[in-house]
Amino acid sequence: KEEEDGVIPEVSLLRIIKANSKEWWLIALGLLGSVILGFIYPVFALIFGEILDIFARPPSEILSGLHPWAGLFLGIGVVVGLGAFIRSLCLGIAGENLTARLRTWSFRTFLRQDMSWFDKEENSAGALTTKLSTDASLVQGATGSRLGTLVEISVAMLLSLIISFVYSWMLTLVLAGFIPVFMLAGFLQFRANAESIKSSTDSSTVAGKIVIESLVNIRTVTSLGIQSNFFQSYTNEIRGPYKRALIKSPVLGAAYGFSQGVLYLGYVVTFGFGAYQVTRQPGDIAHSTFSNIFVVFTAVIFGALGAGQASSFAPDYAKAKQSANRIFALLDREPAIDGYSEDGLKPGDLST
Template sequence: MTDVGTSVDVVAPSPVESDIDKDKLPDVSSWKLMKNLSWRIWLVVFIGIMSSILNGLVFPSFAVVFGEVLGVFSLPASQVLDEIHPWGATFLALGIVLAVSTFVKNLCFSISGENLTRVVRSKLFKAILRQEVGWFDDESNSTAALSTKLSSNAGDVSGAAGVRLGTVIEMSVTLLASMAVAFGYSWITAFVVVGLIPILAVGSVLYFSLAAGRKKSSNKGLKEASEIALESVKNIRVVAAFGLEESFYQTFEKEVLGTYKLSVCLSVLFGVAYALTQSLVFFAYIVTFRFGAYIVMLPTDDILYTGYENVFRVFSAIVFGSIAIGATGSFAPDYTKAKESAKIVYAILDRNPEIDNYSQDGLKLEDVKGDLQFENVFFAYPQRLQVNVLSSFSLKVKQGQTLALVGASGGGKSTVMQLIERFYDPHAGCASLDGTNILDINLSWLRSQIGIVSQEPVLFDGTVAENIRYGALFREVSDEEVIAAAKSANIHSFIETLPMGYNTSVGGESNQLSGGQKQRVAIARALLRDPKILLLDEATSALDSESERVVQEALDKAREGRTCIVIAHRLSTIYNSDCIAVLKRGKVAELGTHRELMEKRGLYYRLNGAKATSQPEQETNNTESGISILQI
């Protein structure tokens, strides 16, 4: 049936939002990152925190012991050796504690950081696979961008639970303990120190801000450069054939050079900020020593008076406290990088796809016949919502029928197949299987009932047997079933001639097989799941005459007993179809058998060519002579 109605305006869903602007993304708390860790890793983190705290107490303890040692040196010479030995043993103990706690801290936080990276990276990849096909149409979700998120952004989140986090905890404890030592031994000097802390923090804050800006500014240029490199290497044969090496190199160099110039400018400011952070500490030393000299010279009964040992204790506290401020400030960009990367990662992890590939909801029909029907369907692609690819599209295919879709490019032929697979959902109207709206059917189950063979089949880097088994990974597949599928696809004899038979690798991008061989492996993969519906998207259009003949024999055999939808340009693949639908501007313009449509002398007749006749035998001869059914 066909019901070509009047076009109406349809409110389409909003386009997929880009997640490339991190400023527009919600913040991600440290707890949200850390809760990805298992309880065993949490135990490791706890041990690491305790070690960091112990580490942080070592240097303030050293300040106290250092003051005591100075006091020993003020004793008469005869007492110095006797008094110094216990403090020497104390220094030894502090050294041992520092060595052990540092080792444990680094070990624990290395384990937790790597574990967090592994978990987040795995979850991110799973979340990417979960997204609907329309999400990948957005340029911000290109192959290069997603590869960067998996490799760099997922790796950067370790800053929230790695060694740097342990160091920040350690330095924070050192700062607090140092201030406690300073207040405990000379409160007036400690007040002076506290007054200097904001000055010491200025450089760290500036350093931190520039580091974050430096990372953000370089991301865009590096992303563009990565995409150029990925595209050129992936298509190296075309690049070499047309001598495009220098052109791609110049384009890549232009992107990298822009990022380089920007980074150089920011590096100057970055260096100034870091130098300021380090130099401000010495100004604090000046103030401390000058003020210390003043209070040491006061009368002993003065409330501000303190001994020189205490001044050096406070001085040591300032030294270690300032080191803590500098170290914490230097690690802040790493933590910020982790937070910024976490925003990007969780923008995907928290996203609920419009079509959830992992959803367990929906019906599973008990007895699938294979009746397909489209009723008044409207559809536009997410990145081109203003253009309706299908408008008031209605069509029905009965069980066991073969339907051929023909028409000019952009007419909506491939879109029909993608709606059947639920790569996209209609914006209006209904697509149904056996009378049930496919939106109400379990997605994984629906796709398990469909086999698809495209014009350019994709084989993965693995063996021939593995590529065939990919067709039915939702169940156990025996070797006998793989061989049976290969025989049905007319490829078994060829596979047996390979060096390792079914265990022969097809190579990267299946470059070890010809076009016809890849096509037949793809057919075997589709047949292995024993689909009720078979979709053939121009499966022979890119093949030579001999390969087309062999593949067409396999396709004819595969169509037996199944509902089949075929997109083809060559008459030999569609003239004997049960029904042919001619699509024009997203609607069914003509519908009927080959003979009926030729007798109408309408659009199908004109597409077929002026010399075409309604006799299948003559049409076959024309095709063999190289005359195509569709002059597109």
């Protein structure tokens, strides 16, 4: 009833994940690789602080002090490569399997519908083909590599904050005041993307239908000389998303510029308050060393970069949710005449 009224019901994230449940072991391995990558950034912050401390030593001790840390960097490179390979391979395979499964389910549902359903404009051959090719592939944006990226960022940010509190809790508390501002910037960017996704996707579906139907029937189109009509219809459909994109771009640019400006303001606070801590006498509660300040600085910067990457997850997730809503609304539709049903009266022996 909701679908007939033009309102597509929301599908839960749990149901999307259940559709990918056969690949649970691939997803588990991929998330393990993401956790490994999440540990790398905080570990790098620790090593970076130790190396800076070594550079403050006498010249004769610098090379001997750097050798073990250089070996650690080599080890980090191997671990990063292995973790990235596991994450990309496992989550990529799981996502492609989900796409193939949704396309199979959707096509089987197409064949199940009654003839009156295909008479609707939104269920034309072009629109249904676009739904198979586009919507099914977008759904993995909620369960595939982007989910791994979100896990990696969450682990990195959590460990970065823990390390920052251990090395300089006062500086970390000062920088913590910027966290709500970063969250606001990410929220604004998410809202700007989410509001424009549904209408632009609908327009793209109609435009794709026009292209497919005109090319499939190109001989008829050419014989009737109506190429310009199809061209005009296509340009009219894509003009709307183009204008909305022009309106959306300044909003997204302002949100991105706001988040980047706040990030550099965080640099000012880090070095300003850090300089104050370094000048305090040992034993003072506000005292901190040069290397500790840089450990906090590096950890917080990676955490801030992680927050920026997390906001880039929002557009793909919003698109995935919209596509999942359309696909599962189709899968849940019960046709008035079910071609797959074996219920009802059955004819007897027709040979007599």
